Amino acid sequence: MPLRLNDVARAASIGVATVYRHFPVPEALLETVAQPALTRLAEAADRAHPEDDPWQAFADFLTAGIDAQLTDASVQPVFAASSHALPETTELVTRLHTSTGHLLDRARAARVIRADITREDVVRLMCGVVFAATVHATPDERAPLTRTYLDIVLAGLRG
Numbered sequence: 798m799p800l801r802l803n804d805v806a807r808a809a810s811i812g813v814a815t816v817y818r819h820f821p822v823p824e825a826l827l828e829t830v831a832q833p834a835l836t837r838l839a840e841a842a843d844r845a846h847p848e849d850d851p852w853q854a855f856a857d858f859l860t861a862g863i864d865a866q867l868t869d870a871s872v873q874p875v876f877a878a879s880s881h882a883l884p885e886t887t888e889l890v891t892r893l894h895t896s897t898g899h900l901l902d903r904a905r906a907a908r909v910i911r912a913d914i915t916r917e918d919v920v921r922l923m924c925g926v927v928f929a930a931t932v933h934a935t936p937d938e939r940a941p942l943t944r945t946y947l948d949i950v951l952a953g954l955r956g
Contacts, residue, residue: 800827824882831871835889838865838872842896852909855900856951859923863947866927867939877924894920910956922950 800823806816820826841861845854866873881887897916904910930943 799823802826822882824878827871828875828881828883828886831869831875832886832889834865834869834872835875835886835893838862839889839892839896842893842900845896845900851900851903851907852955855904855910858897858900859919859951860947862923863926863943866923867930867943873924873927877920904956908956910954912956914954922954926950 802816802820802823803813805826806813809816816826820829838861842858845858862876866876875881875886876890876893878890881890894916897919901910901914901916901919905912905914926943926946929946930939934942
């Protein structure tokens with residue numbers, strides 16, 4: 798369901814003009830909400846780079862990305878979007894994509910991941926795991942199903 802700024806204003810008991818002044822388009826509001834989680838994910842990717850084990854660094858990042866999407870519904874649409882309303886979001890997502898590429902390059906160089914996997918594949922797989930665990934499960938089933946689906950994906954990616 799699309800985000801409607803008029804509904805946000807009504808729910809927050811503030812004027813519509815106030816909402817539009819701060820968030821001229823719905824995407825700006827969604828991106829603002831997602832930025833803390835995306836920042837934490839970027840920091841997790843940055844921490845993963847110096848790890849000794851390229852496979853573990855990649856798997857840890859994938860796990861962090863899936864956890865971020867599972868715990869914050871704003872992350873997935875912002876991370877997967879092809880463009881962004883806010884320059885800060887563009888910078889953050891670019892940073893994440895760059896980090897993902899570096900993690901993949903290290904894993905490929907170590908021959909611990911399939912050579913044909915792209916950064917775009919990783920983003921789609923993260924979103925797919927979360928979608929499957931969210932849509933096809935009860936709230937109590939989500940965490941264990943997410944872990945199962947992630948294990949299956951990781952096994953398929955292993956070189």
